[in-house]
Amino acid sequence: MTAHDDDRQRRALRRRALARLEPLSEIQPALRAGFSSREGWDQYDALALALEAINEVVERMGLGAHDGADPDEVATHLAATAEQMRPGNPHDAREAAEWVLSWLCNARDGGRSRPVYYTDQAHGWQRRRVDVTLLREDRSPVDGRVVLRASTEAVNTVVVALDLDVADAQVAAEAILESQLRSGRLDRAAPSARQAQLASRQYAARVQEVLELTRRDVAVAGWGGDADDLLAEARDHLDQRRRVEASLHDTAQAVLDHLGDDQTVAREQAGEVLEAIRDCQQRHHELLSAIMPARQEFLDAQLRQQFADAGAVVDLSPTGDVLVPACAASADDSVAGTRPLVDRLTGQPLPRCYSVVGALDRLLAAPRPDPPTREHPTPSVDELTSVPAATLFTSAQQEATDAALRGVTAPASLSELLDRCDAPADLLAFAALARLDGSDPRLRVSPTGQRLLHPLLDGDDLELAPSDNEDSPSP
Amino acid sequence: MTATDHAIDAADAAELLGYACQPTTVAGKHGRYHELTRRYRDDVGFADLVRAVASGLGLRVLGHGTWGVAVIPESSSPLALRTSDLCDTTDTATRLCTGLAHAGVAATCYPTPQSLADTRVITVTAEQVVDRVTEACAKLDRDHDDHQPAVSDGLRQAWREWLALPHSALSNGERLKRRASRLWFARDALRSLSGRGLLTGDGPWRTTDRYRLMVIDAADDARLRLLSSAADHCDEEDAECDS
Numbered sequence: 001m002t003a004h005d006d007d008r009q010r011r012a013l014r015r016r017a018l019a020r021l022e023p024l025s026e027i028q029p030a031l032r033a034g035f036s037s038r039e040g041w042d043q044y045d046a047l048a049l050a051l052e053a054i055n056e057v058v059e060r061m062g063l064g065a066h067d068g069a070d071p072d073e074v075a076t077h078l079a080a081t082a083e084q085m086r087p088g089n090p091h092d093a094r095e096a097a098e099w100v101l102s103w104l105c106n107a108r109d110g111g112r113s114r115p116v117y118y119t120d121q122a123h124g125w126q127r128r129r130v131d132v133t134l135l136r137e138d139r140s141p142v143d144g145r146v147v148l149r150a151s152t153e154a155v156n157t158v159v160v161a162l163d164l165d166v167a168d169a170q171v172a173a174e175a176i177l178e179s180q181l182r183s184g185r186l187d188r189a190a191p192s193a194r195q196a197q198l199a200s201r202q203y204a205a206r207v208q209e210v211l212e213l214t215r216r217d218v219a220v221a222g223w224g225g226d227a228d229d230l231l232a233e234a235r236d237h238l239d240q241r242r243r244v245e246a247s248l249h250d251t252a253q254a255v256l257d258h259l260g261d262d263q264t265v266a267r268e269q270a271g272e273v274l275e276a277i278r279d280c281q282q283r284h285h286e287l288l289s290a291i292m293p294a295r296q297e298f299l300d301a302q303l304r305q306q307f308a309d310a311g312a313v314v315d316l317s318p319t320g321d322v323l324v325p326a327c328a329a330s331a332d333d334s335v336a337g338t339r340p341l342v343d344r345l346t347g348q349p350l351p352r353c354y355s356v357v358g359a360l361d362r363l364l365a366a367p368r369p370d371p372p373t374r375e376h377p378t379p380s381v382d383e384l385t386s387v388p389a390a391t392l393f394t395s396a397q398q399e400a401t402d403a404a405l406r407g408v409t410a411p412a413s414l415s416e417l418l419d420r421c422d423a424p425a426d427l428l429a430f431a432a433l434a435r436l437d438g439s440d441p442r443l444r445v446s447p448t449g450q451r452l453l454h455p456l457l458d459g460d461d462l463e464l465a466p467s468d469n470e471d472s473p474s475p
Numbered sequence: 476m477t478a479t480d481h482a483i484d485a486a487d488a489a490e491l492l493g494y495a496c497q498p499t500t501v502a503g504k505h506g507r508y509h510e511l512t513r514r515y516r517d518d519v520g521f522a523d524l525v526r527a528v529a530s531g532l533g534l535r536v537l538g539h540g541t542w543g544v545a546v547i548p549e550s551s552s553p554l555a556l557r558t559s560d561l562c563d564t565t566d567t568a569t570r571l572c573t574g575l576a577h578a579g580v581a582a583t584c585y586p587t588p589q590s591l592a593d594t595r596v597i598t599v600t601a602e603q604v605v606d607r608v609t610e611a612c613a614k615l616d617r618d619h620d621d622h623q624p625a626v627s628d629g630l631r632q633a634w635r636e637w638l639a640l641p642h643s644a645l646s647n648g649e650r651l652k653r654r655a656s657r658l659w660f661a662r663d664a665l666r667s668l669s670g671r672g673l674l675t676g677d678g679p680w681r682t683t684d685r686y687r688l689m690v691i692d693a694a695d696d697a698r699l700r701l702l703s704s705a706a707d708h709c710d711e712e713d714a715e716c717d718s
Binding site: 350351352353354355356357358359360361362363364365366367 | 493496497498534546547548550552553554555556557558560561562567570571573574575577578581627628629630632633668671673689690692693696698699
């Protein structure tokens with residue numbers, strides 16, 4: 001690449017960077033146009049409020065992919081700033097603050113990116129489109145609430161480093177801070193420390209964007225290309241930052257230790273510097289922890305993208321937390337309350353697929369035939385009492401029953417008899433019952449008051465005994 | 476190609492089949508589905524991979540279009556519909572009449588083999604389905620005795636149940652009484668197919684290309700052929716009577 005090409009690339013990069021800031025350049029005219037009829041609204045500096053909003057969101061953003069600022073808290077902070085611009089109108093200040101936030105989020109277009117067009121000098125003044133997002137609303141995966149996050153473009157606006165290498169900017173800021181601390185210029189060191197802090201946030205946002213992109217769509221992240229290089233560089237860069245920051249921290253601490261108690265302002269400035277350095281250290285530590293497992297994360301993301309998120313594990317007592325409250329609630333409330341749990345427990349239903357042949361196979365299947373009847377089905381009590389035994393039992397079964405009853409030579413319970421003979425239990429029981437009325441002169445049958453002991457029959461047990469006539473010898 | 480590339484392709488193939496199993500999702504309205512469908516169309520290797528993954532799930536790819544990719548399950552697939560997905564009762568008569576109504580919708584939309592080549596959208600009403608099925612059932616009942624092996628027991632009992640039903644039966648609220656008439660079964664089948672993205676609308680209904688591909692796949696089914704030919708014959712008889 002020639003020096004001329006390089007220059008052209010730089011100019012194209014700057015134009016592109018400015019294109020990304022177009023929503024900011026349009027915000028003041030938009031506020032004027034939208035609120036021209038409202039008295040005193042020209043006192044609100046929409047651009048200043050926008051920068052303040054971005055700054056506030058960046059400051060509140062954590063390192064997690066979806067950590068973000070609470071929109072209400074940001075709006076409250078912004079309203080306070082607007083109130084300073086035009087005191088005495090808190091309602092208007094709040095309205096202006098919310099309008100600025102909605103502009104930055106492009107709420108008018110459902111929160112989608114704004115398409116901005118520019119011409120690309122590096123490629124023959126080709127017209128190009130860039131989709132710009134400054135702030136966006138994300139849903140926190142933890143609790144589902146809406147949070148605000150700033151894009152990399154938005155973070156860039158805070159440090160105003162449009163085409164500056166962010167890593168270099170950070171090194172430069174630290175070098176300046178180091179120099180100021182060593183020379184004891186604490187009044188200048190405090191703003192430099194804040195500058196270094198912003199540079200570290202900007203850097204974190206850039207790395208995070210790559211990590212998040214990887215998590216969201218491994219195919220787009222282009223592993224092995226830019227993402228891989230950026231993360232490798234980031235590891236080295238952060239390693240170096242940790243060493244430099246440790247040294248800066250020691251220097252600042254030493255400066256603070258040497259300050260007398262009466263040097264209040266200087267002590268405050270040194271404290272501010274220390275706090276900024278600690279903030280950088282913490283952020284870089286977290287960032288390094290996020291980068292170290294990035295390659296593994298990439299591989300995991302591939303697997304994860306194929307499956308739905310696993311449900312959160314909850315420590316739940318089905319009885320105490322679900323059943324008891326559900327029983328106490330109204331029917332509608334208990335259904336509404338338990339349905340999410342049931343859905344969780346039963347999981348996602350499989351997406352079943354239709355086919356004409358499959359549907360006809362299942363729906364037009366021949367009805368199942370009735371189950372085959374037994375040769376000698378167990379008769380019901382009605383059948384036993386109304387149908388001659390010969391129609392229900394074989395002659396061999398009837399003979400076995402008669403033999404069992406004839407074999408009663410000493411008092412015995414029906415349970416014992418059923419236990420020791422081969423006759424069909426239901427027939428034997430019926431035969432014994434039929435003799436309760438004393439119709440058989442050889443057998444005396446009477447209830448015992450005990451329960452019949454048999455796996456298939458139920459009812460009172462009977463005592464069977466040879467009749468007295470039989471016991472006494474014939475004269 | 477690295478192992479990672481293979482894994483990414485397999486993930487893409489599975490993702491495409493995931494969309495295909497949700498036929499109410501239309502590729503034209505869904506960027507990722509659209510992108511994967513285009514890849515299926517343009518990349519022979521990827522199309523082979525999609526078919527292989529589908530085969531492992533017991534699915535068969537029928538075809539594709541701007542609407543996405545159409546798949547149908549083999550009977551043993553864990554993704555195949557169960558009877559309970561099509562009919563919410565175990566009552567045999569209801570099941571059989573539901574089956575006849577589903578066959579009737581296919582036969583009404585595509586009454587002849589030639590009609591299957593017509594890619595235009597077909598409009599169908601529940602009354603048309605009832606007429607088609609009833610004519611075919613009457614003819615089958617007239618021509619087939621209990622011992623003709625060409626007719627399955629299920630189909631035979633189905634047409635008898637169908638002919639035993641009234642054309643329509645209203646409940647107190649002037650709505651069609653559930654499972655009590657031919658019209659209810661026809662409407663139920665049409666709504667069921669509409670719910671699965673195979674038809675559109677809510678009376679009259681309109682066919683989708685996906686449904687046409689499914690009926691083409693079932694064109695050799697003996698029950699469907701018998702139903703279509705019986706109805707065709709009725710049409711011919713009617714035509715002769717008119718002339």
